[in-house]
Amino acid sequence: MDIKTIVLFAVLPSLSIIFLTWLIRFPKPWVFKAVLIFEIILTVCTLVIELDARKTPGxxxxxxxxxxxxxxxxxxxxxIARIRIWIENKS
Structure with a gap:
C-alpha cells in the first residue's frame, strides 16, 4: 500500500469518531477527552503496524x-450510550 493511502485510512476514521463524539455532546466533559486520547493511541498504533507491514508483500x-x-x-x-443518557435525562 502507498503511504498516502495508509495515512488516509488510518487517520480519517479517527477524525470522524472524534468529530461525532464532539457533535453528540456528552454531558460529562471527560468522555470527549477519553475518546480523543483513545483515538490518538489507536491511530498511532495502526500507523506503526501498517508502516511496518508495508515491508512484507501481502x-x-x-x-x-x-x-x-x-x-x-x-x-x-x-x-447507544448517548441515546441511553438522553432517555434517562428525559424521564
Missing amino acids: NSGWIIIFTGFFQFCFLLFLL
Missing part, C-alpha cells in the same frame, strides 16, 4: 480493516 492493509470494524463498533457503542 501483509499491508489487514490492521486497517480490523481498525475500521472496531471503530464502527465503537461508534455504535457511543451512539
Whole structure:
C-alpha cells in the first residue's frame, strides 16, 4: 500500500469518531477527552503496524480493516450510550 493511502485510512476514521463524539455532546466533559486520547493511541498504533507491514508483500492493509470494524463498533457503542443518557435525562 502507498503511504498516502495508509495515512488516509488510518487517520480519517479517527477524525470522524472524534468529530461525532464532539457533535453528540456528552454531558460529562471527560468522555470527549477519553475518546480523543483513545483515538490518538489507536491511530498511532495502526500507523506503526501498517508502516511496518508495508515491508512484507501481502501483509499491508489487514490492521486497517480490523481498525475500521472496531471503530464502527465503537461508534455504535457511543451512539447507544448517548441515546441511553438522553432517555434517562428525559424521564
